[in-house]
Amino acid sequence: MSEQSPYEVLGINDSASFEEIQEAKNHLRQKYREDNKVVETIEVAYDAIIMDRLRMRQEGKIKVPDRIRFPEKSLEISSTPLFLSLDDSLPWLQSLIDTPSFNDIFGMAGIFTALSTFIMLISSSKIPFILVLGVFANIYFLNRKEQRFARAFFITIIGLFIGIVSGTIIISLLKNTNFSIILAPDQLTGIVTLVVFWLISSFIH
Numbered sequence: 001m002s003e004q005s006p007y008e009v010l011g012i013n014d015s016a017s018f019e020e021i022q023e024a025k026n027h028l029r030q031k032y033r034e035d036n037k038v039v040e041t042i043e044v045a046y047d048a049i050i051m052d053r054l055r056m057r058q059e060g061k062i063k064v065p066d067r068i069r070f071p072e073k074s075l076e077i078s079s080t081p082l083f084l085s086l087d088d089s090l091p092w093l094q095s096l097i098d099t100p101s102f103n104d105i106f107g108m109a110g111i112f113t114a115l116s117t118f119i120m121l122i123s124s125s126k127i128p129f130i131l132v133l134g135v136f137a138n139i140y141f142l143n144r145k146e147q148r149f150a151r152a153f154f155i156t157i158i159g160l161f162i163g164i165v166s167g168t169i170i171i172s173l174l175k176n177t178n179f180s181i182i183l184a185p186d187q188l189t190g191i192v193t194l195v196v197f198w199l200i201s202s203f204i205h
Helices: 008-011 020-031 036-058 083-090 092-096 102-121 124-146 147-176 187-205
Strands: none
Touching: 008 036, 008 102, 008 147, 020 036, 102 124, 102 187, 124 147, 124 187
């Protein structure tokens, strides 16, 4: 695969449109998602093609759509902040972060908001049950994206730990500032955990 040209790696010709390039890259990334070396080869080929197209744009041979992921500004390294080029320099980060639709975001938000509401209305002894429901919901949403249950379970457990620790820290900070806390500590920790679940299920690939 490494002896092939970037266009051959993606299975397209040199006259392919940007939409075709993007579609080919996404298709191959999905197909070989469990093979990191192949995915890296696909990313390198994609970046090489985009760089070639940008060079052609500078020469006035083609017009590059503004929405292309590999921005021309990345060529101006000396004046470009690091965060503007993270998407291109860290392909593993791009593969981890998801870009859900508004319907998915609000759908997941509705589920976790409902669970948070229950936490505010029930006794502390029943909060673990609500968190268990949150765990199952988070696993379901993550597993639905790539059908990888073990990965979804592992990420959810990490999210549960982060949520509980974050909730505990927030409670401690609020107490130190003498801020009046309307919710019980268990309730606040549970809600923070559900917020973490929502962020994970929405934006983690």
